[in-house]
Amino acid sequence: MKKITISDPTLRDGSHAIKHQLTAEQVSRYCAAIDKAGVPIVEVGHGNGIGASSIQVGLSGESDIKLLEAARSTLKHAKLGVHCIPGFATIKKHIKPALDLGVDIVRCACHCTEADTTRNHITFVREQGKQAFGVLMMAHMAPVDILVEEAMKMESYGAEAVIIMDSAGAFLPNRIETIISRLCDTLNVHVGYHGHNNLGMGIGNSIVAAGAGATIIDGTARCFGAGAGNTQLEILVPVLEKLGYSTGIDFYKLLDAADLAEKELLQSAPRVKSISVVSGLSGVFSGFTKHVERISKEYDVDPRDVFFKLGERGIIAGQEDMIIEEAYALHQKKTGKPL
Template sequence: MMNNKKIILTDVTMRDGMHAMAHQFSDDDMAVIAKALDEAGMDIIEATHGDGLGGNSLQYGLAKNTDAEYLAAVAPQIKNAKLSVLLIPGIGTIEDLKEAMQYGINTVRVCTHCTEADVSAQHIAFARKNGLDTVGFLMMSHMIPPEKLVEQAKLMASYGANCVYSTDSAGNLTPDGVTARITALREALPADVHIGFHAHQNLSLAVANSIAAVEAGADRIDVSLAGLGAGAGNTPAEPFVAVCNKLGIPVGADLYKISDAADNLVRPRMTHPVQVDGKSLMIGYAGVYSSFLLHAERAAARYGVDTRDILVELGRRKMVGGQEDMILDVALDIAKQAK
């Protein structure tokens, strides 16, 4: 279905990447990275706590700065791109969004579990009414078949979303699963509603899945410098843009500039390698929310159990984003069973 349309790239280095950094990017870090992304031609740049507006908490992780401080640092650096924030209803509120709007944001991505689009109605309607590029973000989209995803996407579009994402939060999908979901969304939604795709690298398929999404009709793709993100990371911007260049898929980002930003700004700031290893692989294999990784590692160390056992059990119980508090319960159960 590729027709040489320009693909809109949303960079999530400073949002999903915050999970990999235990939310410890400083506002100065974000300012430097945002400037480089803008100069490299990124279309949309997202910056908040990893769990979005309101996520700065003991439950989800305390960040080095507040969302307001991050946005105040990032906004002046962006001259051409759109500035985006993420909002998960139940974590962030409309009041949080109002505050973010004071910093000149252009885009908000309203996230729900893939079966719970109805909880986004007020947030999406408010954002659209106030002139924001309003995106519905259906997380853990591997957990339901394409026809059910379409039902939820239609709800988000009816509330006012001008773009709806199939979000592979667990990095569990393979290219055929991506193709099925994006094709179904494109066929079901109005032509003026964009379709987006967000991948994770847990099965080493992020670039392949993102290309499959483009071929199936996606308009927007999420990328991250050096792949920085939860679990094994997100679709790495540099190889994705390189592959797009090879295939003749138009993207606005400059390959050299994003490669320099990844090598010189992001990798030196990493606190640990973001890669496919035994633990992040289990996230993709078991279909677990990618940002559970660091939480599971801490729980494993606390109770003396294997991180992989925690992740597999979380997958068996079908835990989803927002249930981080259950990770300790699972670790404790495993520790008790081992005695």
């Protein structure tokens, strides 16, 4: 039976949905439940990864260290993972303390064309004897040849897996099949997929990815995640099992963990709102949604127009200030005068 490793970023990607206000108490409770279910990897921290707490992308309610300590002291079986974007996260200030605290896996992420930026971080993690994965974010923005090339770089730095991240929920199944197949043909390490639900493709794309050879699939409880939410974990697991894959996860306990997440973590369940569809179609990072809505209101412009303008410019995470620029330009066009 083919094995799929499930990685659960509920306590990381979900952080976007509540403006990074997860508490250590919430982390402990969810970790206890998901650990019982046998989910092998649990990711914890700020939505943009360790070290990302900032005015630009959102200040965390609790420090990375407190959240990770809470997770580490609760998880008995699952590996503890962190998302790490070089630039936000530095080796000395963020990765080393995280590893010292007992983090097992560091997922070193970058925009899909910038694998070079992950070299030092991946190398450091491997030198410490821990697992390093490479993550290519906003993967819909690059052609398959570029993705393969960037993934090869990550493998050469020592990444033990390369994850294709559909940050904007923009992929359709045919492209996923092509990309994952090409990566599996080329790489010697695990290939993974992280989906978002903007176009309702979270589960569908994940299944296609598994069929094309991906061995690590991400999913979050009740879709808890940025924008329209992620691939829904408690649906993903039984569907994979039904298709003949083995995840090693206890279904009932997984459902219990998802119920707990709904009760303990979610202020409102992520759903595919109209603006999320626009985010997916325009290919803009799901995590921009709240910022776009707020700024569009402030400038009295249609957030859908802002999203499409941002999509035309190929804006990526870290360029949140461009939202203001586009909203301002639309406002000027609409009113014919500056604010």
